Amino acid sequence: MSSDSMTSPFLEVRGVSVTFGGVAALTQVSLDVRPGEVTGLIGPNGAGKTTLFNVISGLQRPDKGEVQLVGRDVTKLGPHRRARLGLARTFQRLELFGSLSARENVQAGLDARRDKGGDLTAQGLLHRVGVQADADRQVSTLPTGEARLVELARALAIDPKLILLDEPCSGLDDHESQLLGGLLRELADEGRAVLIVEHDMPLVLDICDRIIVLDFGQVIATGSPDAIRQDPGVQAAYLGAANDPEAS
Numbered sequence: 001m002s003s004d005s006m007t008s009p010f011l012e013v014r015g016v017s018v019t020f021g022g023v024a025a026l027t028q029v030s031l032d033v034r035p036g037e038v039t040g041l042i043g044p045n046g047a048g049k050t051t052l053f054n055v056i057s058g059l060q061r062p063d064k065g066e067v068q069l070v071g072r073d074v075t076k077l078g079p080h081r082r083a084r085l086g087l088a089r090t091f092q093r094l095e096l097f098g099s100l101s102a103r104e105n106v107q108a109g110l111d112a113r114r115d116k117g118g119d120l121t122a123q124g125l126l127h128r129v130g131v132q133a134d135a136d137r138q139v140s141t142l143p144t145g146e147a148r149l150v151e152l153a154r155a156l157a158i159d160p161k162l163i164l165l166d167e168p169c170s171g172l173d174d175h176e177s178q179l180l181g182g183l184l185r186e187l188a189d190e191g192r193a194v195l196i197v198e199h200d201m202p203l204v205l206d207i208c209d210r211i212i213v214l215d216f217g218q219v220i221a222t223g224s225p226d227a228i229r230q231d232p233g234v235q236a237a238y239l240g241a242a243n244d245p246e247a248s
């Protein structure tokens with residue numbers, strides 16, 4: 001395989017704009033997400049990060065622009081068709097079946113596959129994210145952090161090529177966040193593309209290969225963690241505030 005084909009993007013967003021009743025949530029957003037990399041998407045509250053995830057996963061139709069997955073234009077495809085192409089996501093506000101057990105939630109992800117998951121098992125996936133002890137607990141009784149990990153296990157049930165995670169560390173303590181960071185690196189090292197929205201800046205700077213910064217619906221910077229940390233525009237828009245414990 002040439003180095004070019006190894007790094008050709010799994011996801012390409014081109015010129016995406018979304019408005020809500022005259023308010024511009026995204027303006028001409030373009031970005032690439034590559035296999036084997038953890039890409040961070042950061043920016044202040046209301047910058048448009050979740051809206052962009054909704055556009056990528058097919059829950060929000062853009063007013064303008066295009067989304068390509070594995071080289072194919074999916075702009076008009078619904079979420080299930082995109083999942084079949086290898087796109088999985090987790091949600092900022094968890095979306096699990098609260099009355100079912102952790103295992104049953106992950107099993108639902110496996111059952112949605114044509115091959116019913118092949119070699120993957122619900123127990124194996126729960127083990128991979130470190131919550132196997134909670135397999136039989138009803139999800140509505142789990143602490144948020146553990147429920148997030150169950151949601152990640154369910155996302156992994158489709159054996160995704162691209163996984164989008166919206167604030168996966170919120171509700172996790174520092175130790176759990178570290179473990180999750182290690183797991184996301186592993187997923188990338190297996191050749192998957194990982195796109196993560198996260199406000200935990202030390203973690204983002206530690207695990208990401210590349211970081212994209214959104215501010216008021218526009219990409220204001222893209223680069224390595226070091227380049228982003230030193231970017232004066234990013235400092236002003238986000239990092240200064242995020243690093244100031246008095247600011248939140």
Ligand SMILES: Nc1ncnc2c1ncn2[C@@H]1O[C@H](COP(=O)(O)OP(=O)(O)OP(=O)(O)O)[C@@H](O)[C@H]1O
Binds near residue numbers: 024044050052092
């Ligand atoms: N369904 C909607 N209807 C109207 N406005 C919306 C809708 N969804 C998002 N918005 C607005 O679009 C903008 C971007 O919101 P979005 O949730 O994408 O931001 P975010 O970067 O994910 O923020 P946060 O860090 O707080 O999660 C905000 O001004 C928000 O109020």
Ligand SMILES: [Mg+2]
Binds near residue numbers: 049050051092
């Ligand atoms: Mg959000």
